[in-house]
Amino acid sequence: MNYQVFDTTLRDGGQREGISYTVADKLAVARLLDEFGVGFIEGGWPGAMPKDTEFFERAKTELDLKNAVLVAFGATRKAGVDVASDAQVKALIDAGTPVVCVVAKSDIRHVERALRTTGDENLNMVRDTVRHLVASGKRAFVDCEHFFDGFRHDPSYTASVVKAAFEAGAERVVMCDTNGGMLPSMITEAIASVTQKTGISADKLGIHCQNDTACAVANTIAAVEAGVEHFQCTANGYGERPGNADLFAVVSNLQLKLGLKVLPDGCLEKATRISSALAEIANIAPDTHQAYVGAAAFAHKAGLHASAIKVDPLLYNHVDPSVVGNDMRILVTEMAGRASIELKSRELGLDLAGHPDTLTTVTRKVKDLEATGWSFEAADASFELLVRSELPGADLIRPFNLESYRVLVEHREDGTVISEATVKVRVRGERVIATAEGNGPVNALDEALRSALQNHYPQLKTFELTDFKVRILEGSHGTNAVTRVLLETGERGRDWTTVGVHENIVEASWTALVDSLTYGLALTSTKAL
Numbered sequence: 001m002n003y004q005v006f007d008t009t010l011r012d013g014g015q016r017e018g019i020s021y022t023v024a025d026k027l028a029v030a031r032l033l034d035e036f037g038v039g040f041i042e043g044g045w046p047g048a049m050p051k052d053t054e055f056f057e058r059a060k061t062e063l064d065l066k067n068a069v070l071v072a073f074g075a076t077r078k079a080g081v082d083v084a085s086d087a088q089v090k091a092l093i094d095a096g097t098p099v100v101c102v103v104a105k106s107d108i109r110h111v112e113r114a115l116r117t118t119g120d121e122n123l124n125m126v127r128d129t130v131r132h133l134v135a136s137g138k139r140a141f142v143d144c145e146h147f148f149d150g151f152r153h154d155p156s157y158t159a160s161v162v163k164a165a166f167e168a169g170a171e172r173v174v175m176c177d178t179n180g181g182m183l184p185s186m187i188t189e190a191i192a193s194v195t196q197k198t199g200i201s202a203d204k205l206g207i208h209c210q211n212d213t214a215c216a217v218a219n220t221i222a223a224v225e226a227g228v229e230h231f232q233c234t235a236n237g238y239g240e241r242p243g244n245a246d247l248f249a250v251v252s253n254l255q256l257k258l259g260l261k262v263l264p265d266g267c268l269e270k271a272t273r274i275s276s277a278l279a280e281i282a283n284i285a286p287d288t289h290q291a292y293v294g295a296a297a298f299a300h301k302a303g304l305h306a307s308a309i310k311v312d313p314l315l316y317n318h319v320d321p322s323v324v325g326n327d328m329r330i331l332v333t334e335m336a337g338r339a340s341i342e343l344k345s346r347e348l349g350l351d352l353a354g355h356p357d358t359l360t361t362v363t364r365k366v367k368d369l370e371a372t373g374w375s376f377e378a379a380d381a382s383f384e385l386l387v388r389s390e391l392p393g394a395d396l397i398r399p400f401n402l403e404s405y406r407v408l409v410e411h412r413e414d415g416t417v418i419s420e421a422t423v424k425v426r427v428r429g430e431r432v433i434a435t436a437e438g439n440g441p442v443n444a445l446d447e448a449l450r451s452a453l454q455n456h457y458p459q460l461k462t463f464e465l466t467d468f469k470v471r472i473l474e475g476s477h478g479t480n481a482v483t484r485v486l487l488e489t490g491e492r493g494r495d496w497t498t499v500g501v502h503e504n505i506v507e508a509s510w511t512a513l514v515d516s517l518t519y520g521l522a523l524t525s526t527k528a529l
C-alpha cells in the first residue's frame with residue numbers, strides 16, 4: 001500500500017469563512033504540516049491570488065520540506081482556449097512545484113450550465129491540460145469536481161472524464177464530494193460502480209470530501225476501506241462551508257482503527273500540538289470537543305466513568321490519549337463521585353487513596369456547592385484548596401486573615417468613575433490596613449490587598465490577573481440570582497483559575513481573588529501548599 005496523505009489546508013482550508021492567511025502564515029502552516037508527516041501540501045492557487053503566487057515564489061527558497069512535496073492547485077484550461085496560451089495554466093507551471101492538481105468538471109450539468117460548453121470540449125480541456133502539465137515535467141493530479149453527484153446523474157459521462165484524465169497521463173484522479181451531500185454507503189457504492197465501469201482500480205483514485213452532511217471523515221474512511229489510497233484532508237477540518245475531512249481524525253482513524261500506516265513513525269504523537277498550533281495561526285479558537293486532539297477529547301465528567309477509569313483508563317477511553325499527544329482529564333462537578341475526586345486529586349499531586357473520609361467529605365461539599373452555583377470544572381486551583389483544607393492535619397496555610405474590606409464607587413462631576421477599596425488584614429501576626437484606587441471595584445480590591453500583603457510576600461507583583469469571567473445564574477424556586485466569577489491568574493508561564501459565588505458580585509470576586517492569591521503564594525513559595 002502506498003497511502004498518499006494530501007493536505008489542502010492552505011487551499012481549501014483557506015476557503016473557510018474567517019480565515020485569511022498571510023504569506024508568512026502559509027509558510028508556517030506548511031512547516032507544521034510537513035512536521036506532521038503529510039505527503040502532499042496543496043499550497044494554493046498561483047495566478048488566482050497574488051498572495052498564493054508569492055507563497056510559491058518564497059517557498060522555493062524558504063521551505064525545506066522533509067516529508068511533503070508542494071502542490072500547486074488550479075483549473076483545467078478555459079473552454080475554447082489553447083492550453084499553451086492559458087495564463088492560469090502557465091501560472092501553475094511557473095509555481096515550480098513537482099505536483100500540480102487541477103480541478104475539472106465531471107458532472108455534465110456543470111459542464112453545460114456552469115462552463116457553458118459541451119461534454120466533448122470539457123474532455124479536451126482535461127486531456128490538453130494534463131498532457132501539457134506532464135510534458136512540462138509535472139506530476140498531474142485531477143480533482144473531479146462534483147464527481148459523486150455527476151456519477152449518480154450520468155455515470156457514463158463522469159466515468160469518461162476519469163478515463164480521459166488517466167489516458168492523458170494523470171497520476172491520480174480524485175473523486176470529490178464537492179457539495180458534501182454524500183453518506184458513507186453512497187461513497188462505497190459509487191466506488192464499486194466506477195471501478196467496475198472503467199476497469200480502473202480503486203488504488204489509482206483519490207477522495208476529497210466536504211463536510212455538509214457531517215460525514216466527511218466517515219466518507220473518507222469509507223473510500224479508503226473501498227481501496228482508495230489517496231485522501232485529501234484539511235487540518236481541523238477547515239474548509240468551504242462546514243469544512244472538509246479533518247486531517248487529524250482521518251489519519252488517527254486509519255492508523256489506530258484500521259492499522260494502516262499512513263504517516264512516518266513518530267508523527268501521530270504530534271497531532272494535538274500541531275492541531276492547536278494550526279488553530280492559532282488560523283486565528284480560530286481550538287475546538288475543545290474535536291475528536292482525538294481537542295482538550296475535551298479525553299475529559300471525563302461522569303462519576304461512573306471515573307470509577308472504572310480508576311481500575312483501568314482504557315475502560316472508558318477508545319485509545320490511549322498519548323498516542324495522539326493528548327491527555328486524559330477528570331472533571332470535578334456535581335456529577336463527580338468519590339473516584340472522580342480521588343483521580344482529580346491525583347492529577348493535582350494529592351494522594352487521597354488512604355483518606356476515605358476526606359473523599360466522602362469533599363465529594364459531598366462539591367455537590368452541595370455546585371447545587372448553589374459553584375463550578376469547579378474550570379477552577380482546579382479552588383478545588384485543590386478545598387481538598388487541602390479537608391485533609392487530616394490540613395496543610396493549607398492561609399497567607400492572611402481578613403478583618404474586613406470596604407469598596408466605594410465614586411461617580412464624579414466630570415463623568416469619571418473611580419473605585420476605592422480598603423482592606424484590613426492580619427499577616428503573620430501584624431495588622432495591616434491598605435487603601436487603593438482602581439478602575440473598577442474588583443481592580444481596587446486587588447490593588448489594596450496586594451498592597452497590604454506586599455511587604456510579607458514580594459512575589460505578588462509577578463502575579464497578573466489574566467481573565468475575569470462573570471456569569472449571572474438565574475435563581476429558581478424563589479431563590480435569588482447569584483453571580484459566579486472565574487478568575488484566571490498568570491505567573492511566568494503558569495496559570496491557575498479560581499471561582500467565587502455570591503449574590504453580591506464584589507463578594508464573589510473577593511472569594512475568587514483570595515483563592516487566587518492563596519494558591520499562587522503557595523505555588524511560588526519554597527514551602528509546598
Ligand SMILES: CC(=O)SCCNC(=O)CCNC(=O)[C@H](O)C(C)(C)COP(=O)(O)OP(=O)(O)OC[C@H]1O[C@@H](n2cnc3c(N)ncnc32)[C@H](O)[C@@H]1OP(=O)(O)O
Nearest residue numbers: 045047048049075076077078079103104105114115145178
Ligand atoms: C470546488 C472548489 O473549491 S475549486 C476551488 C475554488 N477556489 C476558488 O475559486 C478560489 C480562487 N478563485 C479566484 O481567484 C477566481 O475565481 C479565479 C481567478 C479562479 C477566476 O476568476 P475570474 O476569471 O474573474 O472568473 P470567475 O470566478 O467569475 O469565473 C470562473 C471562470 O472559470 C471557469 N471555470 C470554472 N471551473 C473551471 C474548470 N474546472 N476548468 C476551466 N474553467 C473553469 C468558469 O466557466 C468561468 O469562466 P468565464 O470567466 O469564461 O465565465
Ligand SMILES: CC(=O)C(=O)O
Nearest residue numbers: 103143145146176178
Ligand atoms: C476540489 C474541491 O475542493 C472540491 O471539489 O470540493
